[in-house]
Amino acid sequence: MGPSATEKTSRKTDTPSHDEEAVPLLDSGTEGDMRSRWSDIQQGFVxxxxxxxxxxxxxxxxxxxxxxxxxxxxxxxxxxxxHQGNEVATEDLRIALRQYRSFFDRLLTT
Structure with a gap:
């Protein structure tokens, strides 16, 4: 049995729109290295x-x-x-929340 209409609607509203770009989770150099290693693994499968x-x-x-x-x-x-009593800039918190949301959405994407 598949997801209900309510579940489908809920998923749509919880994920970023197609216009919103996913936040990178790793720096581009690290990501490139990981993708290269993955490619080597796939090629070695045969x-x-x-x-x-x-x-x-x-x-x-x-x-x-x-x-x-x-x-x-x-x-x-x-x-x-x-803890030092410093106020964290709202922009820093917005970026942190975007990173968490991006990671969370990717984990739940099927």
Missing amino acids: DDPQAAVRSADALVAEVMQLLATTFAEHKDGLEKQW
Whole structure:
């Protein structure tokens, strides 16, 4: 049984519009390196499928850890400003929320 009309509508309103660009989660150099490594893994599948799957698992785990570290560092920076009594600029908070929303939407996209 598929999602109800209410679930479909809810998903539409929770995701960014097609006009809104996804926020990069990694810097372009890191992303390029990860994509290059993924391409190498795919190309290696023909010669050694098991090694390719093991490598894919390791690369995905590495990307997940990198993302977790990046978000934790960003959160720590914001919290340090709050604990020091400094007011965090609304623009910094808007960017942080956009990054979280972009990441959240990508995790839930099927």
